[in-house]
Amino acid sequence: MDYSQFLMMPQEIGLLVVFLLVFLYDTFMPEKSHKGLPLFATIVFGIFMICGFCPVQDGMAFGDMFESNKATWAMKNILNIGMFIVLLQSVKWANSDFVAIRRGEFYELMLLTLFGMYLMISGRHFLVFVIGLETASLPLATLVAFEKKYYESHEAAAKYVLTAVFSSAIMLMGLSFVYGLTGTLYFNDIATMIVGDKSLLLIVALAFLISGVGYKLSLVPFHLWTADVYQGAPTMVTSYLSVISKGSAAFAFFVIMVQVFGAAYAPIWEWMLYAVIIITITVGNLFAIRQRNLKRFLAFSSISQAGYIMLGVISANHVGMASMMYYILVYIFSNLAAFGVIAVIERKTGKVTTDDYNGLFKTNPWLAFVMMLAMFSLGGIPPFAGFFSKFFIFLGAAQTGSVAIYVLVLIALINTIISLYYYLLVVKAMFIRQDECAIPAFKSHWTEKAGLIICTLGIILIGLVSCIYTSLSDITSSLTSMFSMI
Amino acid sequence: MDLTLLMYLIPSLIMFGCGVYGFITRKNMIAMLISLELMLNSADINFVVFNRYLFPAQHEGMFFTLFAIAIAAAETAVAIAIIINVYRIAKNVDINKITKMKF
Numbered sequence: 001m002d003y004s005q006f007l008m009m010p011q012e013i014g015l016l017v018v019f020l021l022v023f024l025y026d027t028f029m030p031e032k033s034h035k036g037l038p039l040f041a042t043i044v045f046g047i048f049m050i051c052g053f054c055p056v057q058d059g060m061a062f063g064d065m066f067e068s069n070k071a072t073w074a075m076k077n078i079l080n081i082g083m084f085i086v087l088l089q090s091v092k093w094a095n096s097d098f099v100a101i102r103r104g105e106f107y108e109l110m111l112l113t114l115f116g117m118y119l120m121i122s123g124r125h126f127l128v129f130v131i132g133l134e135t136a137s138l139p140l141a142t143l144v145a146f147e148k149k150y151y152e153s154h155e156a157a158a159k160y161v162l163t164a165v166f167s168s169a170i171m172l173m174g175l176s177f178v179y180g181l182t183g184t185l186y187f188n189d190i191a192t193m194i195v196g197d198k199s200l201l202l203i204v205a206l207a208f209l210i211s212g213v214g215y216k217l218s219l220v221p222f223h224l225w226t227a228d229v230y231q232g233a234p235t236m237v238t239s240y241l242s243v244i245s246k247g248s249a250a251f252a253f254f255v256i257m258v259q260v261f262g263a264a265y266a267p268i269w270e271w272m273l274y275a276v277i278i279i280t281i282t283v284g285n286l287f288a289i290r291q292r293n294l295k296r297f298l299a300f301s302s303i304s305q306a307g308y309i310m311l312g313v314i315s316a317n318h319v320g321m322a323s324m325m326y327y328i329l330v331y332i333f334s335n336l337a338a339f340g341v342i343a344v345i346e347r348k349t350g351k352v353t354t355d356d357y358n359g360l361f362k363t364n365p366w367l368a369f370v371m372m373l374a375m376f377s378l379g380g381i382p383p384f385a386g387f388f389s390k391f392f393i394f395l396g397a398a399q400t401g402s403v404a405i406y407v408l409v410l411i412a413l414i415n416t417i418i419s420l421y422y423y424l425l426v427v428k429a430m431f432i433r434q435d436e437c438a439i440p441a442f443k444s445h446w447t448e449k450a451g452l453i454i455c456t457l458g459i460i461l462i463g464l465v466s467c468i469y470t471s472l473s474d475i476t477s478s479l480t481s482m483f484s485m486i
Numbered sequence: 487m488d489l490t491l492l493m494y495l496i497p498s499l500i501m502f503g504c505g506v507y508g509f510i511t512r513k514n515m516i517a518m519l520i521s522l523e524l525m526l527n528s529a530d531i532n533f534v535v536f537n538r539y540l541f542p543a544q545h546e547g548m549f550f551t552l553f554a555i556a557i558a559a560a561e562t563a564v565a566i567a568i569i570i571n572v573y574r575i576a577k578n579v580d581i582n583k584i585t586k587m588k589f
Contacts, residue, residue, distance in 0.1 A: 126550075127550055130550075130553070130554070131557070134560070134561070138560060138564050141565075141568060142564060142567075142568075145568055145571060148571075151575050151586065152586060152587060154568065154571050154572045154576070155576075155584050155586055155587060156587070157568045157571075157572075158515065158568050158584060159584075161561075161564060161568050162509075162515070162519070162522070165519075165522045165561045165565060166509060168557075168561070169505070169522055169525035169526045169529060170525070172530075173525070173528070173529045175529070175550075176529050176533045176536065176547075177532070179533060179537075179547055179550070180536040180540060183536075183540060183541040183544075184546065185546055185550065228587045228588070232587055
């Protein structure tokens with residue numbers, strides 16, 4: 001075996017080194033220095049994140065099972081940024097006595113799930129993809145059950161793990177049909193084998209596959225777990241689930257759909273995804289209106305955001321891919337800002353409903369300000385990054401040129417207006433409504449402040465610094481083999 | 487009598503259907519987990535049979551099955567652990583009574 005091919009996966013190896021350092025710290029450091037573990041893990045991961053920006057060499061490894069190119073490199077860096085913010089925001093929470101004996105496990109499991117997502121992004125064989133998917137979803141089930149004393153946490157974990165196994169069983173069934181049809185599980189070989197194939201078996205296989213991955217993305221017919229799990233899980237795990245897990249699954253879904261099943265785009269899966277996108281955006285929006293618990297509210301908002309991300313997949317061109325990665329980057333900053341504020345307030349006061357936020361601007365103006373920016377960005381109000389990400393993703397979809405996709409973009413636009421209503425309800429509660437017993441003024445920990453400042457800078461700057469989108473666009477337009485099957 | 491491809495595929499599909507049916511109708515979480523195992527195993531049978539009958543030159547399906555079995559075992563272990571935790575705190579494993587969060 002040629003061991004030099006491990007050099008093709010520098011980011012994976014770096015992540016494993018971070019994991020091992022955290023593990024060794026957790027195992028061998030004396031008891032009284034364990035309080036330093038969260039900060040240690042955050043700093044080591046931060047160093048790894050900065051090193052990750054060094055360019056990597058393109059190519060395939062392990063008998064073409066693993067690919068490293070500019071797009072996977074950029075996507076992994078985007079996930080690293082989100083992961084770093086989550087770790088930064090969770091330092092104070094992980095330092096509380098409540099999670100004392102399980103402090104190390106939290107960080108180890110988080111890093112392992114990120115490793116699984118790397119495999120999902122880079123895998124070019126369905127075996128690697130499935131292993132990555134399961135590595136990413138199984139430790140998350142245990143993380144959802146992390147708040148040991150709260151009943152809701154266990155209920156959420158039970159719902160999560162049962163639906164996760166159900167969806168992965170359905171996806172494996174779909175993969176077995178693909179294998180029966182083509183006799184191979186390599187992405188490139190399947191792509192050439194299914195050219196011109198419109199058999200029923202392929203349709204069933206694709207339906208099964210889309211449902212299996214759609215569960216991870218919480219697209220609408222498969223979304224029923226989302227709100228319950230988001231509400232029951234610890235807020236840090238919820239924010240991780242809603243951005244990192246969803247972003248990696250979206251990228252892997254794009255690769256599978258476009259690179260592997262590109263030949264079946266027009267005859268088969270374009271229409272499946274078309275219907276799924278419409279109901280995802282609409283149902284997510286309509287259910288978000290009636291939520292009073294902010295974590296459930298953001299769960300439904302993230303469902304409808306997943307529908308917007310899928311617009312990048314259905315456009316299936318390099319503009320769509322670049323805008324999807326850009327959308328995920330912006331979504332990471334806006335959603336983590338919202339969850340960061342919710343986590344701070346929940347840790348200090350235990351309140352999570354919209355009515356509790358009445359008059360927050362009077363008592364905690366900065367938190368209210370960050371929350372307002374996050375809501376504006378999620379809703380897509382112009383000066384903030386959310387507007388630009390929505391603009392580019394609509395642009396990518398419109399570039400396909402077909403009338404049906406124009407109708408889809410129109411429906412998505414109307415839904416943007418609906419979504420403004422419920423995003424602004426939160427802003428209204430904080431700024432306009434008054435309350436005698438508003439949340440009192442408090443000081444948050446410096447790590448939480450740092451996380452929120454990074455998010456705020458991201459929301460304001462990413463839309464204005466145009467080189468970010470340009471470089472993503474350059475990266476995706478250099479991928480010629482990706483779009484050859486469309 | 488020679489066994490043909492269909493004689494394996496039809497039982498495997500019936501197994502899959504039983505799994506889906508059981509997952510939807512059963513109220514006990516352990517029974518739901520057993521139904522899930524049926525579904526996972528039927529996918530494994532499909533892989534092995536397709537490999538054996540259609541593509542006997544390579545062993546890709548067999549290897550995939552080995553990994554899928556390991557993954558299924560890990561999934562079961564995690565699910566059982568979580569169900570035990572639910573039992574400790576709620577004193578039952580009936581899915582109809584675990585409905586504090588809904589809608």
